[in-house]
Amino acid sequence: MMRTRPLKVALLGCGVVGSEVARIMTTHADDLAARIGAPVELAGVAVRRPAKVREGIDPSLVTTDATALVKRGDIDVVVEVIGGIEPARSLITAAFEHGASVVSANKALLAQDGAALHAAAEEHGRDLYYEAAVAGAIPLIRPLRESLAGDKVNRVLGIVNGTTNFILDKMDSTGAGYQEALDEATALGYAEADPTADVEGFDAAAKAAILAGIAFHTRVRLDDVHREGMTEVTAADFRSAKEMGCTIKLLAICERSADGTAVTARVHPAMIPLSHPLASVRGAYNAVFVESDAAGQLMFYGPGAGGSPTASAVLGDLVAVCRNRLNGATGPGESAYADLTVSPMGEVVTRYHISLDVADKPGVLAQVATVFAEHGVSIDTVRQQSRNPGSGDTVAIEQGGGGPREGGEASLVVVTHRAFDASLSGTVEALRKLDTVRGVASIMRVEGE
Known part of the structure; x- marks a missing residue:
């Protein structure tokens, strides 16, 4: 049986995403109530510019005092779509302290302070959901x-x-x-x-x-x-x-x-x-x-973005949180039991595509190959394009093959086997010091193989 007392929702922010959340809550009210097991009611909307006309939103619900809204005590769920670190962090924490669960789309805050926010939610027995923070409408x-x-x-x-x-x-x-x-x-x-x-x-x-x-x-x-x-x-x-x-x-x-x-x-x-x-x-x-x-x-x-797609993810979380609320339960919280080491970039192993501007003369390829070898980076292929005046020739050079023609400049493209990022960085630093290397034009990692 459906509960008659509505679950009250406070909306923090009414921009592109927030206005869509409010619209869907209104136009799909009956469907949402059926899926949740109780009606949901928009109980307040916190904004910075209260004079702005917001179609479909009762002006009496609009307030500039977001803190007072989340502290009301009768709010069941706070939907935070204002973004940024503050005041979002303080408002979410206050919502937990005053009995509300939270649905957020705030990727920056969750990436910076997710552990603290999860701890606050757990302390007060409330939910923190944030599907919309990562990939818009995509369930991930x-x-x-x-x-x-x-x-x-x-x-x-x-x-x-x-x-x-x-x-x-x-x-x-x-x-x-x-x-x-x-x-x-x-x-x-x-x-x-x-x-x-x-x-x-x-x-x-x-x-x-x-x-x-x-x-x-x-x-x-x-x-x-x-x-x-x-x-x-x-x-x-x-x-x-x-x-x-x-x-x-x-x-x-x-x-x-x-x-x-x-x-x-x-x-x-x-x-x-x-x-x-x-x-x-x-x-x-x-x-x-x-x-x-x-x-x-x-x-x-x-x-992955936009008002309607992101609002879809927010409403999906809202339904889940409201169901939990009715059942006196909470959903999954933070899971950090593995506590694995977070390694620095230097320990990443992948392939690389490096484009060099070099002097077009004999011995350059041998010098470049020696630098790669000294840093433990194995070369897969080498391709060279001469930039001699009047010449548009492209010369393909296999590893251990011949060298470029004397005079002018050339573009040398090296593709490596898998190597540590730190080793590649050392290689590039050494290459920059070679007199025959005029510049490192591009470094690109090669993924997905």
Whole structure:
């Protein structure tokens, strides 16, 4: 039988996502009540600009005093979609202290202070759900912490930022440069006026920290995630990728070490083979590839941002939290029992694509190969393109083969076998010191093989 007293919901933030949450709560009220077992009632909406007209929201519910709203005592669930660290952290903590469970989409806060927030929720016997914090509408957190709870996840590899995927996809499909692709993304509303959080990888790094923590039952904070942006990716990088049968994506990669004692989390551009499922993810879509012992390979795909997709994930959490509330129970909390070591980037092992500008004269290849060997990095292939005046010749050079022609400059592309990131960094540092190396034009990791 349905409970007649409604569960009261406080909404913190009424922007693109918050307004969609409120709209769906209103238009789907009967369905939500049937699924939960009780009606849900929007009891208050905290905003910064109360004078703004918000269609479908009773103006009497609007307040600028978010603290008073979460402390009312009759609120069952607080939905936080304001983002940022403060005041969101204080408001969530106050909600727990005054008896409310919390649904959040705040990736930055959860990546930085997730352990403390989980501890506060547990202390007060309340839920903290945040499906919308990682990949918009894509169900990912619940499958990782519930559906795969009996399995061992070894790797999570994903495109978790729609803006960067749109830009890189545009560069790949049209040959556009980075700035041209960014301008189009901005014009279409995919990129913010200040795209730094997206293109420099901060957004994806926060999501990687959350995913790694859940997948490996280990606390992983934002500071543990190695981060590189994509602003230095060029059209030349895409041409090189195509010659290798690859494309380039900004990836969030979370891995368990081979011996199972440590994990790593990183975000950076990488070449991936066109045969990999992530290579076909186009436009502003997200996709996450999960590898586990028993289930094998799984891929989760869909829209990773936007008002309606993100609101869908928020409402899914709201239904789960409300059901728990009715049953006097709580859902899964933090699972950090494994307490694995979080290893630095230097211990990551992968392949590399390095493009060098070198002097076009005999002996250069031998010098370059010696530097790689001295740092324990094995070369797979070498490709050279001469840039002598009047010459457009391309000369393919196998490992141990001949050298470039004397005079002018050349572009030397080296693809390595798997090596430690620290070894590759040492190699690049030594290469920069060679008189015959004019510059290191590009360094790109090769993933997904």
